[in-house]
Amino acid sequence: MKNRESVKLFLASLAAIACGLLVGFIIIMIANPSQGVRAFSIMLQGGFYRGLRSTGQVLYFAVPIMMTGLSVAFAFKCGNFNIGATGQFTVGAFTSIFLANTLYGVIPDSVLWIVALLGAGIAGALWALIPGILKAYKNVNIVISGIMFNYIGMLLVIEGVKAFIYDQAGARSQTALVAIPKMGLNKIFPGSDINAGTIIAIVVCIVAWYILNKTTFGYELKACGYNQNATQYAGMNDKNLAIFSLLCAGFFAGLGGGLTYIAGTGKAISTAEVLMVEGFNGIPVALLGMNSPLGCIASALFVSYINLGGNYMQAVNIPVEVIDVMVAVIIYFSSFTLLVKGFIDSYNKRKEKGLLPSDGGSE
Amino acid sequence: MEYAIEMLNITKEFPGIxxxxxITLQVKKGEIHALLGENGAGKSTLMSVLFGLYQPEIGEIKINGEKVEIHDPNDANRLGIGMVHQHFKLVHNFTVLENIILGVEETKRGILKYDHAREKVMKLSQDYHLNIDPDAYIKDITVGMQQRVEILKMLFRNNDILIFDEPTAVLTPQEIDELMKIMKMLITQGKSIVFITHKLNEIKEVADRCTIIRKGKYVDTVDVATTSKDKLSELMVGRKVNFDITKKAPQIGDVILEVEDISLSTEKGHKPVLNHVSFEVKRGEITCIAGIDGNGQSELIYAIYGLLNVDAGSIYLNKEDITKDSIRQRSLKGMTHIPEDRHKHGLVLDYNLAENIILKNYFDENHQKFGIINFNKMYSEADELIKKYDVRSGEGSRSIVRGMSGGNQQKAIIAREIEANGDLLIAVQPTRGLDVGAIEFIHSQIIAQRDAGKAVLLVSLELDEVMNVSDRILVMYEGEIIADVLPEETTEQELGLFMSGSKRGKGYEK
Structure with a gap:
């Protein structure tokens, strides 16, 4: 039954995506009837439009949202809505550049990028720790504290950038002096920005899945997410579990920040007071991925693919705004998976007059 | 005589069950027809079929002699079928009137009109002596009143066939009497009632006929007046039920649990919930804490188990002071606990049966290595326990617990706690909301634990259970223990006096 249920969820995801594409198509036909079909086909080709180079870009752009998506999904499995992924991502991003540039020359490059990444993850985890403690001991709503910590994180990072790693030439930080190695991936996907970050992100997702589903720690975390009273009754430390789930989520988001900003693509932190979008974009990725760490890999790749395809549409003079709307619509519709599953269920119910999977034997 | 409802040869399958x-159910016009069966027998499924929530694979439904197809509750409503669910479907921050009209609102240019509805509700309320205040908020009225709102909802929709799904489970004895009166009045007005229950006394009191189903199969339809309670229960369970509990004389051993002068206040400045409570529980003995609900029994158990910290006093398990120990330490030292609220504490409802069975020992070396859970072992162990304790569910050890019936959920908890093999078994209202078959099973398990030399601490609100199962009775009143008696040396009347605080036992005088 479990398998049948996941097959159905998968089908529902595909159907939701198809709906999104359809609506996207309608929008583009309204915006630009003459070039609409061509533009749409460019977008669909997305990750293959320029051959392997595009595929490499899809893999590269998927990294940040895969990590923030994982962060949201992991926390969700443990009963928390981690809207603070943005703040954790930002803090992680700053820490990675800060560590990379201040320790440059002190630690050999081959180790420094690892130190910077770990630092980013730990910084993200610590940033999630405070809302976690507030939640566990003072029952402060995690959404409220998470949003506040997004802003606190952003403003602190801006001050940090100005104080330690400011680039005098522009209103932004320096770029990192070390980069995650490419491990030959740039040879497979020539011309793209891909690096080992993609592999790291995928491995981290798999590890997170393994932790959640196979270990006692994951068993405790999920139990706590489902029913905190029962975990208390069973003698688990429910307060610590709530904190640990956010620590892990924060680590993933922070690591995402590090993977993005020391990717060797010259990304710098802006000192404009704007929240980084990668954190919020993790929410639809998590939803689309059914809050499963493995699902996040697939959904992050999908979102990245559509985004890249959207960018290529500029080639036929579709304005960037329309592209953004379209991509948003597709992603938005794609997260209607559960709705679609509901349709499938009620359709089955009518069609088969009964044989729907249900809580068998319920009284 | 014409039938109001005929459900003929209904078959409904779920995966694995x-x-x-x-099943055939024929309800005459103007009768109260009881539907009797154990938890999991298929009563609710049958009613869901009638109500259009499920579609049967085989069988047909006739209403007033006409064959009908019921696809959803709206169809059922059109046919005059209404249902009071076990868990009420009311909006808590709406008024009574708003709840009653919900779904059939009368509007004028998009604005709600209450006048007609109010008139009709008031008239119905008067006709049936329901004494409803239409402007009260649901959250402010008692459970019994909420149930009347549900009844009014059906009357407001002109339903003639009323289904009551275990309506008495949530009511106090007085409210139950009231409900019985209302039901009798409803049939004099030409309504037909299907009364789902597993309480035999209530059937004897109000029902005209009774259809019994067992494990999804039709057993019989009998006249209630000419059928004895024993016969009814035998039909329901499929064998003779032993209402009298037979047990050997207790072999009392050492003290296992000692509670010494504990006090507890949940709120500062309030009267203490526990007031200098002291008692002992010995090996081979079932010590029962009796009392009216809310006199500190729950808090006492929470304190012993470690869910609450005491303000003063000590708790000893096997002569070892455990007052400051965590729940995990206490359970490792041999304390097992069948909790009062199985949904809140006892189970993770979204985990499957096997995952719930390892809830308290997933961390020991039998179940994990280097922090990785041995799932094969988990499932094979769960399968054994399911067999041993006869836990029934759709998909065995992989069934999600939320979908299981209450009795089987309770059996799963009992399997887990008894198999933990501790010295002390705490059982808090272990048979609450269960049918006679399950009650008998649970009582026999508890007595078997006693005979195996365990110390048992039972908390019960049911006098029958207190008198029949226990070896020693402690009565709690307002956070104090006010009597310590042996069941052979007391009567239900005397216990009633203790429980209401009108009398105190020997050695507990003020």
Missing amino acids: KANDD
């Missing part, structure tokens, strides 16, 4: 197998 035939919930209804060729």
Whole structure:
């Protein structure tokens, strides 16, 4: 039954995506009837439009949202809505550049990028720790504290950038002096920005899945997410579990920040007071991925693919705004998976007059 | 005589289970027809079929002699079928009137009109002596009143066939009497009632006829007046039920649990919930804490188990002071606990049966290595326990617990706690909301634990259970223990006096 249920969820995801594409198509036909079909086909080709180079870009752009998506999904499995992924991502991003540039020359490059990444993850985890403690001991709503910590994180990072790693030439930080190695991936996907970050992100997702589903720690975390009273009754430390789930989520988001900003693509932190979008974009990725760490890999790749395809549409003079709307619509519709599953269920119910999977034997 | 409802040869399957197998139910016009069966027998499924929530694979439904197809509750409503669910479907921050009209609102240019509805509700309320205040908020009225709102909802929709799904489970004895009166009045007005229950006394009191189903199969339809309670229960369970509990004389051993002068206040400045409570529980003995609900029994158990910290006093398990120990330490030292609220504490409802069975020992070396859970072992162990304790569910050890019936959920908890093999078994209202078959099973398990030399601490609100199962009775009143008696040396009347605080036992005088 479990398998049948996941097959159905998968089908529902595909159907939701198809709906999104359809609506996207309608929008583009309204915006630009003459070039609409061509533009749409460019977008669909997305990750293959320029051959392997595009595929490499899809893999590269998927990294940040895969990590923030994982962060949201992991926390969700443990009963928390981690809207603070943005703040954790930002803090992680700053820490990675800060560590990379201040320790440059002190630690050999081959180790420094690892130190910077770990630092980013730990910084993200610590940033999630405070809302976690507030939640566990003072029952402060995690959404409220998470949003506040997004802003606190952003403003602190801006001050940090100005104080330690400011680039005098522009209103932004320096770029990192070390980069995650490419491990030959740039040879497979020539011309793209891909690096080992993609592999790291995928491995981290798999590890997170393994932790959640196979270990006692994951068993405790999920139990706590489902029913905190029962975990208390069973003698688990429910307060610590709530904190640990956010620590892990924060680590993933922070690591995402590090993977993005020391990717060797010259990304710098802006000192404009704007929240980084990668954190919020993790929410639809998590939803689309059914809050499963493995699902996040697939959904992050999908979102990245559509985004890249959207960018290529500029080639036929579709304005960037329309592209953004379209991509948003597709992603938005794609997260209607559960709705679609509901349709499938009620359709089955009518069609088969009964044989729907249900809580068998319920009284 | 014409039938109001005929459900003929209904079969409804779920994956892995035939919930209804060729069941026939015929309800005459103007009768109260009881539907009797154990938890999991398929009563609710059958009613869901009637109500249009499920579609049967085989069988047909006739209403007033006409064959009908019921696809959803709206169809059922059109046919005059209404249902009071076990868990009420009311909006808590709406008024009574708003709840009653919900779904059939009368509007004028998009604005709600209450006048007609109010008139009709008031008239119905008067006709049936329901004494409803239409402007009260649901959250402010008692459970019994909420149930009347549900009844009014059906009357407001002109339903003639009323289904009551275990309506008495949530009511106090007085409210139950009231409900019985209302039901009798409803049939004099030409309504037909299907009364789902597993309480035999209530059937004897109000029902005209009774259809019994067992494990999804039709057993019989009998006249209530000419059928004895024993016969009814035998039909329901499928064998003779032993209402009298037979047990050997207790072999009392050492003190296992000692509670010494504990006090507890949940709120500062308030009267203490526990007031200098002291008692002992010995090996081979079932010590029962009796009392009216809310006199500190729950808090006492929470304190012993470690869910609450005491303000003063000590708790000893096997002569070892455990007052400051965590729940995990206490359970490792041999304390097991069948909790009062199985949904809140006892189970993770979204975990499957096997995952719930390892809830308290997933961390020991049998179940994990280097922090990785041994799932094969988990499932094979769960399968054994399911067999041993006869836990029934759709998909065995992989069934999600939320979908299981209450009795089987409770059996799963009992399997887990008894198999933990501790010295002390705490059982808090272990038979609450269960049917006679399950109650008998649970009582026999508890007595078997006693005979195996365990110390048992039982908390019960049911006098029958207190008198029949226990070896020693402690009565709690307002956070104090006010009597310590042996069941052979007391009567239900005397216990009633203790429980209401009108009398105190020997050695507990003020």
